[in-house]
Amino acid sequence: MTVAILFGSFFILMFIGVPIALSLGLASLLTMFFATNSSPSAIIQKAFTSLDSFPLMAIPFFILAGVLMSHGGISKRLLNLASVLIGFITGGLAMVTVLASMFFAAISGSGPATVAAIGSFMIPSMKEHKYNSGFAAAITASAGSIGVLIPPSIPFVMYGVVGTVSIGSMFLAGIIPGIILGIALMISSYITAKRNGYEGTGEIPTFKDVLKALNEAKLALLIPVIILGGIYAGLFSPTESAAVASVYALIIGVFVYKELSWKSVYESFSSAALTNAATVIIIGFSISFAYLMTRERIPVIVADFIVGISDSPIVIILIINIFLLIVGMFIDTISAIVILTPILLPVVTNIGIDPIHFGVILVMNLAIGFVTPPLGVNLFVASTVGKVSFESIVKAMVPILITMIIALLVVIYFPPLSTGLPNLLSP
């Protein structure tokens, strides 16, 4: 009965268009009011204590750093570097898009931001060079989803906070799966390019060209060094490194590249704070929701159900993945992580899966959800910045999605790809 009220009201509220955060809060309130005798002031208290968190502050700072960088002339320099490095290969522009998105992912924590920053240059450029416009937008959208795997990554911060897993370890764990996904997308674009005759520039770069492009992009490339180096050398916590990255991006954008005016700095601060509020307020109410779920033993029931279907970890993880892919199609990453982590994490740790490995699987599934119709956020962004019809993108997505799922399976069945780096480098 309690469970029916909790989930029933949550789904109804979500479907009529109440924001996810408030749906979680109101569903918890109704459940507490009608089905339990706990005091609703617990919701207020949890809404405060869950947001009064030091690790959580990494999110506004990473969002801010990303916004400042995409307006501060950094994406242009990263694109130039990528095009010098691999622009000459068949399908060069598509490859450049993927590589530049990977660079950009290493300085920004958000997928849609990556798509907007890279796509506004690359989609028009690919169209000009006779690429199919659907493919151009589709590859940009997919490359943007690497942004959540390569650190820094806002979904990993969320997972770390909700599942009490080390954020530093999650950042390390995402690196290799992110690179694998990038390489898979490059292979897929190569095949498509070969078939359709999209040629590269043919200009094989000299050592001097590479040095010149590297030199121009060096200030941008220093950002991941500061963030990751700072965290793993023990100088900074993830939150502090995010603050340092914001200040660095501000200084470069305003004083060195001189592409940020103080007016756009003001706007960047305001839009980052607004995005942050709409994102993390979900955490504030999800904690009450998760508390009620645990009280009603939902994780145990789900675990029993899944183990009842099969006792093979391989089958179990497959079932969970199919479920996650479906969820990813409809719900955004942050909400999905916040709702699903408390349910699924106990289930998978029970069958012997490392929480770090599971975090990578979870985020990768949801990253694929970014580009799966009908609700792929990245697809909408790519469609808007590239002025390409949604239908033509969806058509071009089919081979790319198959590639991404193969990359996902590789990451699932070779856990050391995720857990290797954290085990090697964590103290």
Next chain:
Amino acid sequence: MNVKVLLDRRIEEFILVLTMAIMVLIMFVQSTSRYFIGTSFSWGSEFAQYLHVWQIWIGASLAIRLQSHIRVDVFVKLFPPTVQKILNFLAISCWFIFAGFLAIEGSKYVMDVLTSGQTSPSLHVPMWIPYLAIPIGGTLMVIRLFQQMYFLFTSKEELYGGEEIK
């Protein structure tokens, strides 16, 4: 800039920018001072965290105005415009109830904390000050939802939709 625009957007926006700037500055100074001077101040992160909480609640209210809360609208969009309007009305009403709960129950909670005399661990500020963000956030939401309701009924579609005020 007239008074209406100032009230409707600029004040909250200014608070967001200011709190963000102070948070970044504190964390930046705290992390670099520990490295360069070898010392750091313990109250910095506590202060930044309380600012963050306030920023989230005020931002959540402005996010109603700018339609930037994360929600699933694909199901609503399946219906004809009239039904969509009814569903929007329902959604705003449910939200309204919850915001009212935050404002009222939050105030009661703040009063409890106030009488308990609890103070924060390193700054020793009375705890009701950070907690006050919740009832204030709830009240601001109530006001914003009234505004949304007004836009819905006066059919100011251009204001109700995702369009941003400049």
